[in-house]
Amino acid sequence: MALFRKARYSTLNPTDKREDQPSKKKEIPHGLWEKCPQCSETIYAKQKEENLNLCPRCSYHYPMTAWNRIKLLTDEGSFLEFDADMESVDKLQFEGVAPYLSKLEENKKKTGLKDAVVYGTASLDERKYVLAVMDFRFLGASMGCVVGEKVTRAAELALKEKLPFVIATASGGARMYEGMLSLMQMAKTSGALERLDEAGLPYIVIMTHPTTAGVTASFASLGDLILAEPGAMIAFAGPRVIKDTTQAKLPEGFQTAEFLLKKGLIDKIIGRKNLRNELSLCLEYVTSSCKVHSAERGKAQAK
Amino acid sequence: MAEFVLEFEKPIVELESKIRELQNLSDSSNMNVDEELSVLTKKVEETKKAIYDSLTAWQRVQLARHPSRPYSLDYINLIFKDFLEFHGDRRYAEDPAIVAGFAKLDNQPVMIIGTQKGRNTKENVFRNFGCPHPEGYRKALRLMKLADKSCVPVVCLIDTPGAFPGIASEERHIGEAIAVNLREMFSLSVPVLAVVIGEGGSGGALGIGIGNRILVMENAYYSVITPEGCAAILWKDRAYSAKAAESLKLTGKDLMELGIVDEIVKEPLGGAHKNYEEAAALLKKAIKKNIDSLKKMSGEELKDQRYKKYRSITYIKES
Numbered sequence: 152m153a154l155f156r157k158a159r160y161s162t163l164n165p166t167d168k169r170e171d172q173p174s175k176k177k178e179i180p181h182g183l184w185e186k187c188p189q190c191s192e193t194i195y196a197k198q199k200e201e202n203l204n205l206c207p208r209c210s211y212h213y214p215m216t217a218w219n220r221i222k223l224l225t226d227e228g229s230f231l232e233f234d235a236d237m238e239s240v241d242k243l244q245f246e247g248v249a250p251y252l253s254k255l256e257e258n259k260k261k262t263g264l265k266d267a268v269v270y271g272t273a274s275l276d277e278r279k280y281v282l283a284v285m286d287f288r289f290l291g292a293s294m295g296c297v298v299g300e301k302v303t304r305a306a307e308l309a310l311k312e313k314l315p316f317v318i319a320t321a322s323g324g325a326r327m328y329e330g331m332l333s334l335m336q337m338a339k340t341s342g343a344l345e346r347l348d349e350a351g352l353p354y355i356v357i358m359t360h361p362t363t364a365g366v367t368a369s370f371a372s373l374g375d376l377i378l379a380e381p382g383a384m385i386a387f388a389g390p391r392v393i394k395d396t397t398q399a400k401l402p403e404g405f406q407t408a409e410f411l412l413k414k415g416l417i418d419k420i421i422g423r424k425n426l427r428n429e430l431s432l433c434l435e436y437v438t439s440s441c442k443v444h445s446a447e448r449g450k451a452q453a454k
Numbered sequence: 455m456a457e458f459v460l461e462f463e464k465p466i467v468e469l470e471s472k473i474r475e476l477q478n479l480s481d482s483s484n485m486n487v488d489e490e491l492s493v494l495t496k497k498v499e500e501t502k503k504a505i506y507d508s509l510t511a512w513q514r515v516q517l518a519r520h521p522s523r524p525y526s527l528d529y530i531n532l533i534f535k536d537f538l539e540f541h542g543d544r545r546y547a548e549d550p551a552i553v554a555g556f557a558k559l560d561n562q563p564v565m566i567i568g569t570q571k572g573r574n575t576k577e578n579v580f581r582n583f584g585c586p587h588p589e590g591y592r593k594a595l596r597l598m599k600l601a602d603k604s605c606v607p608v609v610c611l612i613d614t615p616g617a618f619p620g621i622a623s624e625e626r627h628i629g630e631a632i633a634v635n636l637r638e639m640f641s642l643s644v645p646v647l648a649v650v651i652g653e654g655g656s657g658g659a660l661g662i663g664i665g666n667r668i669l670v671m672e673n674a675y676y677s678v679i680t681p682e683g684c685a686a687i688l689w690k691d692r693a694y695s696a697k698a699a700e701s702l703k704l705t706g707k708d709l710m711e712l713g714i715v716d717e718i719v720k721e722p723l724g725g726a727h728k729n730y731e732e733a734a735a736l737l738k739k740a741i742k743k744n745i746d747s748l749k750k751m752s753g754e755e756l757k758d759q760r761y762k763k764y765r766s767i768t769y770i771k772e773s
Contacts, residue, residue, distance in 0.1 A: 234772070236772055236773045237770055237771070237772050238770065238771040238772075239770065239771070240769050240770060240771050242712070242769040243701065243702075243703050245701050246697070246700075246701050247688040247689070247701065248688055248689055248690075296767075296768050296769050296770050297770050299768070300768050300770055303765070325656075325678045325679065327678065327679055327684055327687065327688060327702075329678075329769075330677070330678055330701075330702045330703050330704065331676060331677060331678055331702070331703065331704065331709060331712065331714055332712060332714075332767060332769060333678050334656060334657070334660055334677075334678040335714060335764060335767040336767075337633075337636060337657065337660060338636055338660060338663075338664055338764040338767075339764045339765055339767060339768075341633060341636035341637040341640065342636070342637070342640040342664075342760075342761050342764050342765065343765075344637055345637045345638070345640040345641055346640075346761070348637065349641070364629075364657070365656075365657060365678075367629035367630075367633075368617075368628070368629040368630075368632040368633050368636075368657045368661075369632075369633050369636055370633070371629075371633070372627070372629050372630040372633040372634070373633050373634070373637055386624060386629075387617070387619070387623070387624060387628045387629035387632075387657070388617075388619030388620075388623070388624065388628075389619075392619045393619045393620055393621065393624070396618075396619050396620065397619070397620045397621070399620070399621055401621065402621065405621070405624070406624060411627075414625050414626075414627070415627075416627050416630060
């Protein structure tokens, strides 16, 4: 039986060779070129940035910074930021691997932001509304007191000014460094949205990649309309947690915007190139027929 | 079945078994062991006090998860009468991880919503280890709205490791189910009392936890993430669970200091599992006191107070 006499494995020493010979792979200067995670095409970073952070070949939606998102969704020069100076504090004096405060400093430097949400009033095609945008680069846009407070104040601003409220979400979930204070922001933001709902003001959510955990289980899932960007991961529990807990094989495309459109959570998937126009159209539909605001209509009827 | 004993409970259990041995010996041989017995009994009390007065956060988490700890249905049976359980979310299914229905607290009707764990493997399969699917939250909300219509206070008993992380749960939008509960619980015009009786596991606990008051039992915990999960993420090592438990500030005392929890409900020495009747009596007293005082408020006042309670949980810096 020749089959069994043959050595089953031959030994190579690839590590030795690798050290001796210079790598044949071309070194790409960091940040200039990158490989698209969807189509594997090597793309010129600048070309991507000029294309709304979309892969020029396959339209893969790279995350967008808060300010670029604001630029995309507002009339030029119309955005007026509120509470720009609000910052997180280390109430729990969290003793993790790295102290919370140094993590915050690092992320402020990296992003130029004070925390993971920017909000204010703006107009889109001259229609005024309140816009809040989350930026995933800042500590995974995790929700601590500042994120919760800004989203709450944005909803309260919409209520006070009788404006529609739009939020572009992205979040890794709770900010663990703020412990239970973080969980309570889910309650707080949902409470503010209850008041907005009660007043009959429209609330539109744009879910971007990735929207997960505590944000999914609070303000992100409460939109009168829930829009999503193509390919966005949208989840409550992460896929690894689900696999570890249930040992189940996850279905193809599980927890993507496309999957959740089929399962009935999402109203519409909108590519970034159409997002401005379609949001504008949504705002037109939900506001333009209301000559008298619905809350006042309700009151008038009650009389 | 041998009793489940936690590591830090061992010195007490050892002393107690010595006392039993001595008693047996004296019974069978007529020896006078009164002196030894009194010394040992005193020592047990001292040891208990020393251990339970200085429990670490991690030890409390273990007590909260103790397999002999009373669960929602145990308290329901011991505290309330005429419990009338209702089932189903009218959308998809019945979820046995949440029990819900009317009951009477003495003569006061209430709506009870409680997450329910199982006592053994068979029960745990049925109750899904107390981890609700979306249907559980939707059933809970449906019945809370009935309570609102019926002008009956809502009492939520929370004891869950968390909402269930599974494929079905995600496909039927567990995040949305919890989110809607958070929003709608703010609209209830009746008193809502949330009591964490064991594990307060993150969003899964909060999903039935928007109360005018939040009570936490002495050896319960309420946390944004399990200490194990936090250790795995922040320290990349589950061995740091005890440290994570400390850092997360998840005990009743810590949460009172943060202004999240309103009251700690005392438990019998050694934990609720040592004496169900006493634990239930202490819990009943706390529920009754809070419902009585909340009942004095109008519907609008209740909604307003509930909103302000959560609205004020904000620690930030503004220049």
